[in-house]
């Protein structure tokens with residue numbers, strides 16, 4: 416790799432990111448890619464808050480953050496961007512404040528709304544990559560549809576109890592969320608048991624997926640669902656398949672021609 | 677033949693066990709195994725498995741850590757590891 420410093424990286428940034436620049440297959444070229452990248456994080460709870468925190472620390476250029484509602488006491492066991500003094504005030508403001516304190520160089524677009532069918536495409540249009548950390552499948556499927564339509568990669572991360580899962584979707588190359596469940600699972604309930612240490616674990620791993628995809632190194636979880644059971648500390652990589660009749664990503668795949676009769 | 681079953685957290689609440697070994701006839705398919713599990717657990721797995729052994733939305737079935745294209749066509753072999761995981765969503 417050239418020793419020349421890309422002109423957009425300042426000496427101050429070299430100081431700040433010095434220890435990650437030592438990652439040999441990342442280096443200055445990777446840092447420059449991060450700096451020029453933009454990421455949408457859908458929801459900033461125990462999962463998305465940690466994703467945004469790590470991406471801000473690593474020097475991603477722009478974060479578009481979407482999360483509605485005010486800070487509640489029951490957020491504070493896991494939502495590390497929320498603070499006691501902000502109870503009753505907008506979560507998105509607390510998150511923006513904390514991230515700006517951590518890294519004032521990151522441009523933050525704070526959206527005081529959750530993702531839904533009507534705003535997903537517009538939010539996705541502002542970024543290079545999406546991280547889906549939403550707790551509702553309706554929200555996740557709306558985000559998946561918008562991202563696949565825009566051909567943007569999505570890092571899908573989720574947890575329940577001491578179990579967590581992670582996969583990266585590249586439209587047209589991997590299965591999408593709708594391949595795994597075209598409709599919200601009927602048995603799913605909004606309330607989920609959660610330790611911050613579980614949501615934070617998968618959040619940090621999701622941030623690493625984002626960094627790898629944006630900077631172009633390592634091996635992201637493409638077509639692979641990493642499942643983690645933190646009760647037994649069993650981690651498994653499981654192959655996932657696309658659904659040929661997937662309404663969302665199906666049109667991106669070359670159609671199989673029926674043989675001539 | 678014997679199949680090893682692994683249950684994800686949400687399914688485990690219904691099955692009551694994390695892992696178990698199940699005897700199935702030679703030549704069983706994954707769909708037949710799921711129907712057998714539904715009966716073996718007195719219908720407790722009905723939120724995730726239909727009576728004909730199909731997964732309901734949100735259930736992910738892996739055979740030796742791979743999701744088969746079709747459960748009806750997936751022939752099981754002695755010693756296979758079948759995981760019943762749910763797609764989770766939270767944080």
Ligand SMILES: [Zn+2]
Nearest residue numbers: 591594661664
């Ligand atoms: Zn799909």
